[in-house]
Amino acid sequence: MEKGKAFLVGAGPGDVQLITVKGLEAIKKAEVILYDRLANPKLLDYAPSDCELIYCGKLPDRHVLRQEMINDLLVAKVLEGKIVVRLKGGDPGVFGRVGEEAAALAENGLSFEIVPGITSGIAAPLYAGIPVTHREFGESFAVVTAHDKSENGQPKLDWNGLATGIDTIAFYMGISNLPYISENLIRNGKSQETPVILIQWGTFSRQQTLEGTLSNIAAKAEEVNFTNPAITLVGDIVSLREKLNWFEKKPLFGKQIVLARTGTDESELARELMEQGADVIEFPKWKRVTVPIDQRVIKRIAEYEQILFTSPESVREFIQVLIAEGIDVRRVKADFYGCSAKSVKALKDKGFFAELEGEMPQHGKLLIVGDREIPLNYDHADRFLTSQKVIDEQFTPIFKRVLEEASVNTIVLPCSISVKTFIEEGILKETIPQQLLKTSEIICMGVKTAEAARQYGMKADMVLESPDKTTVIDRLCRKEAAYV
Structure with missing residues (x-):
């Protein structure tokens, strides 16, 4: 078997944007990542969906893995022929024990690189x-x-x-x-x-x-x-x-936000919140797997009067299906709607006029395009799966550790689907402490989202009339914002 290679990477001091370009490139091609407690876990979002994640964190009163075990594991994974990233907080050469790990690799004749990071000192x-x-x-x-x-x-x-x-x-x-x-x-x-x-x-x-x-x-x-x-x-x-x-x-310094996610693409809202000084914990971590195309829907595509897209990814995948099946988009007569502002934007970026779900009439033949997370109150609609979105369970223990050390004070729910996931996958499965519903400000992006929250017994502290990232930022920065 061909030997692999190790990258001993400095993750920087915490701010996710302080990773080096070379360090981020190593993460993006990793097959195994051994990561520490002080490496920002958001960096793991950039790893391939099939990357194996191994926690090597240390707390003052206990070790998850002792250093000798980490050295042995690092060597073993490289010997399997894997691209292995050892992700360490700060700079690996500043009290990071990189010398011991590099020596273990060298003694076994294994290839490695050391990627410096920004040290916390x-x-x-x-x-x-x-x-x-x-x-x-x-x-x-x-x-x-x-x-x-x-x-x-x-x-x-x-x-x-x-x-x-x-x-x-x-x-x-x-x-x-x-x-x-x-x-x-x-x-x-x-x-x-x-x-x-x-x-x-x-x-x-x-x-x-x-x-x-x-x-x-x-x-x-x-x-x-x-x-x-x-x-x-x-x-x-x-x-x-x-x-x-x-x-x-910074206007949002001190804000520790749980942002409910429904998509696999990078969140523009999360990025902007962090730019304004907030910590953002995006829950859950999704990945997509392919599914067979439902030919029955394809044959009836011209019959639908409204098509509702559940995510930006579903827009991209729907267009790809039409192209793959040789279907002229002009055959699609339906009006387009999105469950979130991001979905509407994705449609407009493709050249289609679209409106938010709340503007959609409650009559007519409806097709919902996306994954299995169908919005509430649409039992009469047909469903077209473009892919199957599943929760990446590798991240569940990561969320639990992050929430233990954070002091969350804000919850942002972008759409009705996100409410269902937040409750059923987060609260009911005890990944997210139920106490957060009492101690955090709950912001719902839109009336439909607030209605979905009420069905789960959640009371929104703020319901934004304009469910877009600008309104959220303005509200959290205590500027004037439109809300009801």
Whole structure:
């Protein structure tokens, strides 16, 4: 069997857009991905639908897989002839143990590449408004581990060199050792009034910061139960934060949104929400499989008076079927409608006039085009499956882990179909905690969506009259928006 190849990839600090081009290309061609807890799981959306995903995450109090097991698994998968991506948070060469993994591959004569990433010790301060170097505040910068392999986990460092020779110091994962760090820096000459900032979940919308000095930061962190993952930045350069704090001023900073999905294509709404500073958890993760074409519908295609498309993908697939079957589109006499603004846009992009589902008359011969998720209240309609959309169950445990660490405060339901999926696949199967329905603002994009939500016992906090991404963004940014 031909040997495979490994790519040891830095996933960046958290913001999904901070992955390198080369790292993203590796993910897109991967057959196996071994990923860590701190690698943003949204990056896995770019992997092929048949890619094997293996969680290697570590928590402070337990290991899912120990490093030796990860090394062995990495070697085994490459020996199977697979393209294997080892996806690690930040930069794999900065406290990422990439040297051990690369050595295991080299010792077995296996091919590998190391793809650098943006390390959190630089990125997290920048997202908190603090460059790690500045001509007026510091010309030297050090990255330091705040833990080592000793029994007490307290690193044996050149404290005198750090205290007297380095202007700015970034300690990785150092919250539990804050008293030890502060004490040693002060003892070796650092002023007890030296500014310190703790940055938790840097570059995510759930980024939290805590400022203090070497003399009081440990007590402050204990008082508010500040935890890892976090960067501890020490130095006078921290004072720049007040002037340069940019990320936390984004209009949707702090918004942690669950966006109910019905399609397999990349979500423009999710992308725009993230651009405005929000964290977005898209649920569920779908993949498509082909189905046989229903020739009975094809033969009667000219008889339908309305055709309702359930997703943008269904528009593309319907046109492909017509072409494959040699059917002139002019034979289709029906008016076109979409279950969402995205579906309507997909139709208009193909040159067809279309309206939203809510504008569709309740009489006439109706064909619903899409997958098995048929909208409520359309029992009389014919159905044409262009493909079968199924939930990618590999992502179920990923969603659960993400939701455990997030503090979701907003739920966005784009269409009536998304409501059904959100409840039946998320809430009822306990992938999504039911408590979120009580603690989150529920936004329904359109009256039909709100009606579907009510049928499942959900009360919308906001019903948008214009169910499009611009209205959602405006509403969440607290601008004027049309709603009822």
